[in-house]
Amino acid sequence: MEDRKKRILQAIIDDYVLTAMPVGSRTISRKYLMNLSSATIRNEMSDLEELGYLEQPHVSAGRVPNAKAYRLYVDALLEEGPKPTREDEELRQKYLNRVSHLEDVVASTAQALSDFTHYASLVMMPRQEQMRIATLQLVPVTRALALLVIVTDGGVIRDTMVRVSEDLDADALYAISRMLSERLSGKTLKEVQSLLKDYADHAPGDPQVLSGIMELSGQMEKQAAADNLTVSGSHNILGFPEYHDAEKARQLLSALEDKDRLMSLVHGTGGLELMVHIGPETGIPEMTECSVALAEYRVGQGKRGAIGLIGPTRMPYARVLGTLRLVSRALTGVLGGEEDAE
């Protein structure tokens, strides 16, 4: 595509991002490309429409950029890499002085992110399967119930109740814990499951505990795949003119509450630091008019989570991606992922 067409398309996108109104040829000629007349712009716009980058709501309205247009724009963006703005710096400052649980850090990051950008934000915790067990301990709760606490290398804690035989006292549980802990540390959950199967034969511990752990690890795997995705600040969605229609907004918001479907979206982040799903690319019908920008963060060795922002397709992608990249790097830094912050 000729350079001029690109510049015009860019101008249209910029203006549309700003105003959320169809952009006319005259606007472009006056505000963006003063050396060209509106008639010329009209011709080019007509071409761009034919190429599939623009759409016209009705015959005498301006043009509106397309998913295809944003995609072109974003792809260029992703290559050169956005640079942080002053606001980003502020956000970064605000947040660098906290150290705590993974859950808390990530959740409050999401909160801050949505408060700050006025978009809805999304957080996916790292998938638990990939985590390796650091320690494991049984804490007695009642005579027949114990809490199995598993600490993983990323500082993530998981726990579930397991039923234990009644004649095990605290000391016995501790002994079992130590033994299991020694043998299982460094393993992933998947490995634990198969290991335990063999193990059950030689059965040096309480068989009930073993089966408890078996059940737990299965349960944890299931839990790992669900639940660890949260959306916050979804009310920000309502601030956008494209969602002034209550019914539309309702549909989007309920789609955002359906974690399972969102999950599949976030999953597709095949190893890229930044990525964007534009409109229909999300694959979720209710989300054809909005985009999801995602950034990956890391915890420990190679465990990946994601944070993201959700807004109308008409997002200021450069800004949004810049902020996300910054925050995800800071997260990775704070959480001891292998990549350096900044």
Add this chain to the structure above:
Amino acid sequence: MEDRKKRILQAIIDDYVLTAMPVGSRTISRKYLMNLSSATIRNEMSDLEELGYLEQPHVSAGRVPNAKAYRLYVDALLEEGPKPTREDEELRQKYLNRVSHLEDVVASTAQALSDFTHYASLVMMPRQEQMRIATLQLVPVTRALALLVIVTDGGVIRDTMVRVSEDLDADALYAISRMLSERLSGKTLKEVQSLLKDYADHAPGDPQVLSGIMELSGQMEKQAAADNLTVSGSHNILGFPEYHDAEKARQLLSALEDKDRLMSLVHGTGGLELMVHIGPETGIPEMTECSVALAEYRVGQGKRGAIGLIGPTRMPYARVLGTLRLVSRALTGVLGGEEDAE
């Protein structure tokens, strides 16, 4: 107030709950109280307006019931007690076969509640301060960090990282855990704090651990007051005609994300099983046009949490309260509170 006035007011409320439109005298005379003419109703309505139960959006619209009207209605309702409907039974069935962590049970209850009723739902976890410690255990995480797990009598688990001196190995930590556990079990968090102060003098354990626990219990108290309130299904709000205006909806939704303010609302449930805040009674400006119905549930001895539904003031209070009561009782049952389910 005369019985007839009450009946008319009731009819107005019923119709308004159904239609969300101002109710005229003719409607009442034809649909609800066929033995009275519209003129009579008009006279009564005029009286009711003077008494402060009704309002007129404009001179020739019908009447709209007031917070005061709903209050009268709900008070009567609370006395006689609503009865469960078929739908309630269905909800109850759906949910009786789960046993798990407090957090999970309560959260999924909230989810189910909002899905089912199509209102936004709210859950408050029991205040942690009131909880008594059952066991306490230190789980080593790294050389210098341990996870302090506190199990309370209600099966609620809290944990935080504490820094421990590097020359304590797992066994030493266990020994400390046992000792602390023995001395602290049965105490509330408040008590632990003051106890530890005295305790620090005789210092039989690692002083670092002690100060860690001190810090933690303070932290937990703070945490207890925040964070344990969640709202789900808020998208349902957008389904109501009174929130078809995007700006209004946005304000309400952001108010619902402000846990602190909501907290104060829920707190006022001074020991009643059911309660309702109608419109301005909520004390939250953004919520003058909606009501919050709350029901209490119990965990262990005397620890109280709350579940609730949030909708427009024009809620079908009888249904809503019935459902809430049912669910809260079931919750209390499942979670081993002292009151019996059903």
Add this chain to the structure above:
DNA sequence: GTTAGCACTCTCATTGGTCGAGTGCTAACG
């Protein structure tokens, strides 16, 4: 005390007309 009837008020949806923004096309220009 209740009701029928009537005049009055106010909202809402409809209609028609105007305005302005924006397009596409054509013809002229460098």
Add this chain to the structure above:
DNA sequence: CGTTAGCACTCGACCAATGAGAGTGCTAAC
């Protein structure tokens, strides 16, 4: 040949006028 000026045309937004409908308050009769 690309660019531009000009013009006719289209379409939505806005406005005012209009009329129907819903609902009220009041009065007088039952």
